[in-house]
Amino acid sequence: MSPQELKQTMSAGLLSFPVTDFNASGDFSPGPYTKRLEWLMPYGATVLFAAGGTGEFFSLTHSEYSNVVGTAVDTCRGGVPVVAGAGGSTRQAIACAQEAERRGAQGILLLPHYLTVAGQDGLAAHVEAVCRSVKFGVIIYNRGVCRLQAETLAKLADRCPNLIGFKDGIGDIELMVSIRRRMGDRFAYLGGLPTAEVYAAAYKALGVPVYSSAVFNFIPKTAMNFYQAVAADDEATVGHLLDTFFLPYLKIRNRVPGYAVSIVKAGARLVGRDAGPVRTPLTDLTADESSQLNELITALGPQ
Numbered sequence: 001m002s003p004q005e006l007k008q009t010m011s012a013g014l015l016s017f018p019v020t021d022f023n024a025s026g027d028f029s030p031g032p033y034t035k036r037l038e039w040l041m042p043y044g045a046t047v048l049f050a051a052g053g054t055g056e057f058f059s060l061t062h063s064e065y066s067n068v069v070g071t072a073v074d075t076c077r078g079g080v081p082v083v084a085g086a087g088g089s090t091r092q093a094i095a096c097a098q099e100a101e102r103r104g105a106q107g108i109l110l111l112p113h114y115l116t117v118a119g120q121d122g123l124a125a126h127v128e129a130v131c132r133s134v135k136f137g138v139i140i141y142n143r144g145v146c147r148l149q150a151e152t153l154a155k156l157a158d159r160c161p162n163l164i165g166f167k168d169g170i171g172d173i174e175l176m177v178s179i180r181r182r183m184g185d186r187f188a189y190l191g192g193l194p195t196a197e198v199y200a201a202a203y204k205a206l207g208v209p210v211y212s213s214a215v216f217n218f219i220p221k222t223a224m225n226f227y228q229a230v231a232a233d234d235e236a237t238v239g240h241l242l243d244t245f246f247l248p249y250l251k252i253r254n255r256v257p258g259y260a261v262s263i264v265k266a267g268a269r270l271v272g273r274d275a276g277p278v279r280t281p282l283t284d285l286t287a288d289e290s291s292q293l294n295e296l297i298t299a300l301g302p303q
Contacts, residue, residue: 001107001136003136003138003161003162003164004137006081006106006188007164007187007188010046010190010210011188012046012209013047014046014210014224014227015049015210015211016213016214017052017054017055018037018040018054018217019217019261019268020033020051022277023276024276028064029276030067032274036273038075041076043224045216046080046081047080047106048080048083050069051065051068051084051085052084052085052109054214054260055068056279056282057086057111058087062096062099065099066099066103069100070103072084073103073104074104077104082106083105084107084109086108086110087112088113088114089114090113090126093110094133097110097134097138100134101136106136107136107138107139108130108136109165110130111141112141112143112144112145112146113126116145120148120151120152123146123147123148123152124152127140127160127163128159128160131156131160131162134162135162138163138165139165139190140163140166141169142166142170142175143167143168143169143170143192144169147175149178149179150175151182153166153182154182157186164187164188165188165189165190166187166188167190167191167192167212168189168192168193168203169193176203176206176208177206189207189208189210190210191211192211192212194214194253195214195215195250195253197215197230197241197246198247198250199211200226209231211227213226213227215249217273218267218268218270218271218297218303219245219271219297222241225237226238229241244296245299245300248296252285252289252292255289261278261282262285263289266285266290267293267297269290270297
């Protein structure tokens with residue numbers, strides 16, 4: 001898949017980030033991960049992101065990363081395109097990008113670099129170095145310490161033909177509008193705030209109708225129904241699901257930093273798709289929190 005073909009594919013539909021399966025000892029489990037992908041694929045996500053944020057990219061060794069991406073590519077070949085997460089220092093991100101390309105992924109989502117705050121010139125140099133290291137498509141994730149401005153993105157777009165997507169995880173409406181107006185159709189645009197469904201209608205109004213769903217991991221039918229309701233301006237369905245599931249879900253998720261990943265793994269376990277524990281420094285939900293989540297899932301009906 002060429003960068004432009006990936007851009008076109010990501011410009012419509014619902015995207016998702018499968019969790020990464022670990023066994024009781026915390027090691028990657030390729031068999032259960034394969035079964036997870038086989039279960040999720042028929043529900044209709046446009047692209048699946050392997051080893052992304054929800055897939056605990058930050059905790060994977062390089063060899064584990066290669067195995068996760070390779071397993072996803074092998075499983076989804078001929079079905080759903082796979083985009084791999086990549087991030088960390090520039091050299092680490094390049095190593096991940098090149099390994100993802102070698103294993104057959106269709107592109108990478110360039111996650112924020114580690115910790116250090118940097119100016120626009122430094123951020124641009126980081127992104128450009130990663131883009132130049134591979135031939136496939138690159139999607140930049142504006143989040144945390146990576147806060148690219150419209151002018152910087154315009155320069156990068158001129159220098160890096162394979163930079164084809166922009167995902168927003170900041171939620172600065174003024175910044176998002178300025179980027180969307182400046183860049184036009186040069187990028188595919190993705191909503192990427194945690195629990196993106198809560199922001200989906202607002203981002204659609206900004207010209208960003210595509211988003212990535214974490215809850216697709218355990219309630220894929222509901223996730224697709226919600227996306228379709230947003231696309232159809234079905235305010236009654238959107239409002240009902242926000243009130244009965246997503247807003248109560250946020251109350252649990254917001255209790256502890258890092259629960260944006262932990263609650264997804266808890267949901268997977270509750271629907272019979274256990275992916276094992278999260279890795280430190282994340283922590284799993286308590287028994288009481290899992291019980292509350294189970295009530296929300298059960299009320300949705302069969303998935």
